[in-house]
Amino acid sequence: MNEFWQTCVSRLEQDIPPQQISAWIRPLVPLAYDETQAVLRVAAPNRFKLDWVRKNYSLRIEELAAEWFHRPVQVTFELAQGRAGLAPAPAPAAPAPIPAPAIGLLPTETPLPAEVPASSVFQADTGTQHATRIEAPTLVLASQATGQAVYDRSRLNTDMTFDNFVTGKANQLARAAALQVAENPGVSYNPLFLYGGVGLGKTHLIHAIGNAMVQAGTGSKSKVRYVHADQYVSDVVKAYQRKAFDDFKRYYHSLDLLLIDDIQFFSGKNRTQEEFFYAFEAMVAQRKQIIITSDTYPKELAGIDSRLISRFDSGLTVAIEPPELEMRVAILLRKADSEGMPMPEEVAFFIAKHLRSNVRELEGALRKVLAYARFHGRDVLTVEMCKDALKDLLSVSNGQITVENIQKTVADFYKIKVADMYSKRRPANIALPRQIAMYLAKELTQKSLPEIGDLFGGRDHTTVLHAVRKISDARTKQTELNHSLHVLEQTLKG
Numbered sequence: 155m156n157e158f159w160q161t162c163v164s165r166l167e168q169d170i171p172p173q174q175i176s177a178w179i180r181p182l183v184p185l186a187y188d189e190t191q192a193v194l195r196v197a198a199p200n201r202f203k204l205d206w207v208r209k210n211y212s213l214r215i216e217e218l219a220a221e222w223f224h225r226p227v228q229v230t231f232e233l234a235q236g237r238a239g240l241a242p243a244p245a246p247a248a249p250a251p252i253p254a255p256a257i258g259l260l261p262t263e264t265p266l267p268a269e270v271p272a273s274s275v276f277q278a279d280t281g282t283q284h285a286t287r288i289e290a291p292t293l294v295l296a297s298q299a300t301g302q303a304v305y306d307r308s309r310l311n312t313d314m315t316f317d318n319f320v321t322g323k324a325n326q327l328a329r330a331a332a333l334q335v336a337e338n339p340g341v342s343y344n345p346l347f348l349y350g351g352v353g354l355g356k357t358h359l360i361h362a363i364g365n366a367m368v369q370a371g372t373g374s375k376s377k378v379r380y381v382h383a384d385q386y387v388s389d390v391v392k393a394y395q396r397k398a399f400d401d402f403k404r405y406y407h408s409l410d411l412l413l414i415d416d417i418q419f420f421s422g423k424n425r426t427q428e429e430f431f432y433a434f435e436a437m438v439a440q441r442k443q444i445i446i447t448s449d450t451y452p453k454e455l456a457g458i459d460s461r462l463i464s465r466f467d468s469g470l471t472v473a474i475e476p477p478e479l480e481m482r483v484a485i486l487l488r489k490a491d492s493e494g495m496p497m498p499e500e501v502a503f504f505i506a507k508h509l510r511s512n513v514r515e516l517e518g519a520l521r522k523v524l525a526y527a528r529f530h531g532r533d534v535l536t537v538e539m540c541k542d543a544l545k546d547l548l549s550v551s552n553g554q555i556t557v558e559n560i561q562k563t564v565a566d567f568y569k570i571k572v573a574d575m576y577s578k579r580r581p582a583n584i585a586l587p588r589q590i591a592m593y594l595a596k597e598l599t600q601k602s603l604p605e606i607g608d609l610f611g612g613r614d615h616t617t618v619l620h621a622v623r624k625i626s627d628a629r630t631k632q633t634e635l636n637h638s639l640h641v642l643e644q645t646l647k648g
């Protein structure tokens with residue numbers, strides 16, 4: 155069941171932008187598949203998400219389920235027990251106090267996509283006087299009382315702060331740099347460039363900087379802007395369509411703080427890169443702070459103009475690495491606490507020992523354990539309960555380094571599908587990670603070359619040998635590759 159769900163989410167990721175995946179798909183929890191009725195039950199964390207997902211994604215999920223289970227499948231959605239669970243990860247921008255009505259600057263004039271009915275974009279938060287629109291594609295805050303919609307222009311997620319950012323060896327440098335920048339924007343490190351694998355806290359940290367600046371009064375909310383690179387690209391497209399580049403430039407060049415997430419999405423988008431280059435130059439010249447995140451360090455970014463790469467590297471570049479065991483435990487304890495269900499240390503150690511790759515994965519596991527506990531009416535978490543709640547996850551990560559672990563970890567790291575590890579496809583962005591996974595399989599497991607070949611879609615042992623030689627040779631010559639391998643080995647060894 156969980157295997158189906160993981161595959162289903164990866165397939166949806168190919169069709170749906172990442173922010174919408176985070177907002178709508180990740181918060182869903184597959185509950186059960188009834189084989190006799192061919193019914194798949196899926197839980198949504200609240201009524202709004204439930205309605206939205208049912209309307210917009212149920213057909214696609216049914217198609218994927220039919221493909222997986224080899225028969226027509228009906229998907230039913232229900233509210234998660236007690237509407238419990240962690241906030242979706244990463245959470246969409248959080249409700250904030252309603253600011254004074256804003257006159258839309260270009261990015262706030264983004265029309266709703268055609269399929270979004272105006273009546274459904276506001277989610278009433280029972281008992282409160284505000285409503286929140288969730289990522290479709292921009293965040294809107296509205297006062298229900300007055301019916302007056304205003305945009306939160308900063309797009310800051312107020313849930314992501316320094317206070318709730320757990321620190322350890324893996325991220326202490328990044329956090330120190332982020333704090334320094336929040337205290338001295340525009341003068342200490344400009345730009346600050348944070349890079350690291352998926353789900354390691356880059357987005358969290360840049361929101362924390364924005365929130366700290368707004369709170370300290372060093373950045374007025376209207377002059378701080380968080381933007382995902384995808385959104386920036388779409389703002390450029392809209393400026394194009396409306397011949398509104400002057401507005402676009404005026405808006406971006408006037409910011410005090412620009413937080414731009416996942417810059418690797420600029421790859422191959424030349425006009426976007428050009429506009430960003432001008433914004434960058436204008437802001438840095440005026441000592442306005444820019445903070446960038448990416449899945450890799452500047453020189454490794456593919457499809458990005460070398461002028462930009464050299465600018466990215468001109469401030470401070472810091473890595474966030476996968477969390478070590480103690481940090482994973484600390485994160486679990488902290489997050490379980492904030493969910494009102496304290497976790498005994500032995501339970502946190504048990505989960506952390508088995509799930510090593512990133513914080514988002516830990517949050518997912520915690521969500522499952524909490525949902526399981528609530529469903530079974532338990533108020534104390536135990537290791538036995540975790541074994542049951544996480545059995546699908548644990549069978550993949552059973553504490554030992556297996557070829558399956560390696561394939562999943564490498565696929566996550568390079569953002570490709572696990573299925574690509576066995577497929578016959580050979581584009582370079584897949585072939586290299588696959589060779590790396592073969593190399594690690596040889597290094598870190600007892601498997602023979604033919605056994606490894608079998609586990610990689612029935613490849614010949616000479617193919618594996620070639621990959622092992624190639625990667626071990628390349629790592630002695632390429633510092634970047636060596637660094638990536640080091641991170642992967644660390645993740646796998648926990």
Ligand SMILES: Nc1ncnc2c1ncn2[C@@H]1O[C@H](COP(=O)(O)OP(=O)(O)OP(=O)(O)O)[C@@H](O)[C@H]1O
Nearest residue numbers: 243244318319320352353354355356357358513514
């Ligand atoms: N050190 C940490 N302490 C507390 N929570 C964390 C920490 N690191 C990450 N998280 C949480 O893990 C989730 C994923 O983090 P985040 O979205 O910041 O990752 P990311 O590095 O930006 O990933 P991606 O590259 O996939 O966008 C978030 O809910 C975030 O709050």
